[in-house]
Amino acid sequence: MERIVGQADAKRAVAIALRNRWRRKQLPENFKTEVIPKNILMIGPTGCGKTEIARHLAKLSQAPFIKVEATKFTEVGFHGRDVDQIIRDLLDVSINLTKKRKTELMREEDLPSAPNTATSTLITSSSLQAARSTRASRELQGRLPIRVELQGLTEDDMYRILTEPITNMIRQQVELLSTEGVELVFEDDAVREIARMAALLNKTVENIGARRLHTVVERIVEELSFQAPEMEDGAVITVTKDLVKERVSDMLVESDLSRFIL
Ligand SMILES: Nc1ncnc2c1ncn2[C@@H]1O[C@H](COP(=O)(O)OP(=O)(O)OP(=O)(O)O)[C@@H](O)[C@H]1O
Ligand SMILES: [Mg+2]
Numbered sequence: 333m334e335r336i337v338g339q340a341d342a343k344r345a346v347a348i349a350l351r352n353r354w355r356r357k358q359l360p361e362n363f364k365t366e367v368i369p370k371n372i373l374m375i376g377p378t379g380c381g382k383t384e385i386a387r388h389l390a391k392l393s394q395a396p397f398i399k400v401e402a403t404k405f406t407e408v409g410f411h412g413r414d415v416d417q418i419i420r421d422l423l424d425v426s427i428n429l430t431k432k433r434k435t436e437l438m439r440e441e442d443l444p445s446a447p448n449t450a451t452s453t454l455i456t457s458s459s460l461q462a463a464r465s466t467r468a469s470r471e472l473q474g475r476l477p478i479r480v481e482l483q484g485l486t487e488d489d490m491y492r493i494l495t496e497p498i499t500n501m502i503r504q505q506v507e508l509l510s511t512e513g514v515e516l517v518f519e520d521d522a523v524r525e526i527a528r529m530a531a532l533l534n535k536t537v538e539n540i541g542a543r544r545l546h547t548v549v550e551r552i553v554e555e556l557s558f559q560a561p562e563m564e565d566g567a568v569i570t571v572t573k574d575l576v577k578e579r580v581s582d583m584l585v586e587s588d589l590s591r592f593i594l
């Protein structure tokens with residue numbers, strides 16, 4: 333899980349769930365069906381890695397992955413039936429998905445033919461945080477016995493997210509431009525500035541977690557990305573702290589955010 337920065341509790345919970353899935357498979361046939369996989373509820377602010385963890389786990393375990401928007405259920409007011417409906421929808425989609433996937437990886441025994449044989453389903457939600465004490469939340473928790481809380485991301489987390497995962501955002505940009513014969517170099521100072529600005533924008537404007545990094549990085553490379561096809565082969569472009577400051581302040585002025593920041 334090197335691609336997910338921090339969130340140790342959540343990573344630990346899904347690692348245990350994944351291991352238990354394997355353990356369950358080792359059990360004798362008649363015992364296996366009695367051991368019901370435990371579902372996990374992840375609670376935390378938007379953009380802090382909940383979906384990313386679930387997606388990555390699904391990939392690791394070659395399980396079908398679906399994302400269900402639970403908000404529409406909450407908006408109309410939550411009733412017990414709606415929670416059942418979410419679970420049924422999840423199950424329906426995962427059965428269909430699994431049936432469709434006639435790969436060797438998915439053997440007969442993995443087909444979620446009944447709730448108690450379904451592979452672990454992860455439900456992640458930030459909206460539940462606001463609805464912590466509601467009946468809906470309690471009902472979901474009853475069905476999702478493992479509950480983990482994820483933390484909001486700090487400036488340091490932002491820096492790590494930019495640099496540590498193998499396919500991190502900075503590297504993605506570098507690789508993309510290399511296809512044009514352009515070498516993009518991010519100075520460390522510049523990366524730190526991106527992290528600082530992202531954290532600052534999250535604090536002052538709206539906290540959208542690591543999604544903020546995408547918008548900031550996009551803004552910084554936008555012009556370079558546009559010009560790249562016209563650049564000389566072997567051109568080297570260095571992104572400095574000053575360039576980051578310049579691009580981000582342009583962005584702030586345009587979006588009328590300057591009054592918050594500048
Ligand atoms: N802890 C983290 N480590 C690495 N990348 C992260 C982390 N948190 C978020 N990201 C990145 O930010 C983006 C949004 O994250 P994700 O979709 O997991 O958010 P979420 O917690 O599910 O938010 P929401 O509650 O809005 O669904 C993804 O591109 C993800 O890679
Ligand atoms: Mg999500």
